[in-house]
Amino acid sequence: MASPQATSSSLAPLTSAYDSILALTPYQTGKPVEELTREYGVSDVVKLASNENPLGCSPHVTLAITEQLGQLARYPDGNGYYLKQALADFNRVDVEQITLGNGSNDLLDLLARGFVSCDDTIVYSQYAFVVYSMLAKIQGATGIEVPTPRFGHDLTAMRQAVADHPNTKVVFIANPNNPTGTQLGQKELREFVTSVPASVLVVLDEAYIEYSPESNNRALLDEFDNVVIVRTFSKAYGLAGLRVGYAISSVPVADLLNRIRQPFNVSRVALAAAAAALADQDFIEATRLSNAEQMRWLEKQFDALGLGFIKSHANFIMVKFEVEMEDINAISIHQALLEQGVIVRPLAAYGLPNWLRITVGLAEDNLRLIDTLRSILTED
Known part of the structure; x- marks a missing residue:
């Protein structure tokens, strides 16, 4: 469990150097695979939350x-x-x-x-x-x-x-x-x-x-x-x-x-x-080419699902979930994906509550994401 946010009274007689420090919220990292497994018992997890390289690193x-x-x-x-x-x-x-x-x-x-x-x-x-x-x-x-x-x-x-x-x-x-x-x-x-x-x-x-x-x-x-x-x-x-x-x-x-x-x-x-x-710049070139190919594929899938997104020049894509259906929004989509073993990044902390940031993964990771999204969006 996260510790409660510090206050001036809870620190007394100690004081922080600046009051602005007390206004800080600890940085929220992407949910670890291990944590998702503990919470939901999901063993086959796809993590697309932290913009990591799905190819790993150079040999x-x-x-x-x-x-x-x-x-x-x-x-x-x-x-x-x-x-x-x-x-x-x-x-x-x-x-x-x-x-x-x-x-x-x-x-x-x-x-x-x-x-x-x-x-x-x-x-x-x-x-x-x-x-x-x-x-x-x-x-x-x-x-x-x-x-x-x-x-x-x-x-x-x-x-x-x-x-x-x-x-x-x-x-x-x-x-x-x-x-x-x-x-x-x-x-x-x-x-x-x-x-x-x-x-x-x-x-x-x-x-x-x-x-x-x-x-x-x-x-x-x-x-x-x-x-x-x-x-x-x-x-x-x-x-x-x-x-x-x-x-x-x-x-x-x-x-x-x-x-x-x-x-x-x-x-x-x-x-x-x-x-x-x-x-090993050959590895970097292979990474760039793989990312570009999979980015194009994901863009086509989001278009087909009627989801808006921002054209990205990185290894992630920001997708809007404002579906005209009851209880379907970025928060509910994020939760539903988690329960099915797909980790993406909610952006409410950035003032973007209707958006999710999704890392571009390997072809099989991206297919799993899209298939899972499609099933969530088409549920009765």
């Missing part, structure tokens, strides 16, 4: 992990030298521009802690990654959620929000965006970065970049010292269980991040696995 990764098993009593290389060198070569930057993290969330947290105080403002879009608003509360800062009419990023409105709040220190932009799957073009992003003060850090969260290489904005780093790109090995590379990500930035920004990051924040196994994963 080279398992070999790299095996080679580390005899060294688990040893601390990892605290500087991550070999992985950082590989990332620098891959992205055509200097090693000094790379910061490693315990997943990309760790790096987002480092950026907030390093650049945002309680007197500052963080700007982000409506329907963007929920962690951005959480970071504002953790820092005791002001979080400005900019409305968007089309489930993506309204850069004109975000530019105005920065202008209206001169104490803005960070702007978070997810591209492709999670959970909506929308994408910004390189030209409009460059225009946005050009238009904001150099004192504002523009953080491009590219967790899904491998599924949409045309949205790679690495070139901005050559022009702007206030741009940071954050990426992860959790999605296309299939290393979600190892927690490793990285940031590319100007040298001064990387220097600051490396001063405040925890020692040994990436494990020995994760360092070796990520280096092996990065080296």
Whole structure:
């Protein structure tokens, strides 16, 4: 059972650093397969909730992990030298521009802690990654959620929000965006970065970049010292269980991040696995092609079922469930899917109560999803 939310009185005489921390709701992860099995006794579970790679990871990764098993009593290389060198070569930057993290969330947290105080403002879009608003509360800062009419990023409105709040220190932009799957073009992003003060850090969260290489904005780093790109090995590379990500930035920004990051924040196994994963770009290409093929198939099935969806540039698709039938909505659909062993992600926490986010799985996973959805929607 989850513990009750803390209050000022329940903490007394201890107090939180900022009252905004008490307004936080713990981050809701996708339901684990094991939990669903315990709750409903379902053994044949299909998990399409957390945007994991259904192909797993490169076979080279398992070999790299095996080679580390005899060294688990040893601390990892605290500087991550070999992985950082590989990332620098891959992205055509200097090693000094790379910061490693315990997943990309760790790096987002480092950026907030390093650049945002309680007197500052963080700007982000409506329907963007929920962690951005959480970071504002953790820092005791002001979080400005900019409305968007089309489930993506309204850069004109975000530019105005920065202008209206001169104490803005960070702007978070997810591209492709999670959970909506929308994408910004390189030209409009460059225009946005050009238009904001150099004192504002523009953080491009590219967790899904491998599924949409045309949205790679690495070139901005050559022009702007206030741009940071954050990426992860959790999605296309299939290393979600190892927690490793990285940031590319100007040298001064990387220097600051490396001063405040925890020692040994990436494990020995994760360092070796990520280096092996990065080296196998054939696996990434196979992942991208499989995802694109299955995405097209799912879109056709949703059309056939009369379900609306947002065109996605990632490895998930956001589907609307507002069926004109009694008791049929996103909440009831989510529950019915769970009871039949299919896990997807409800989006009420994002202010999208009528939508579900569905990860693109293998062909057999997607067929199971559609067959189950069809049976739910056609029940008498």
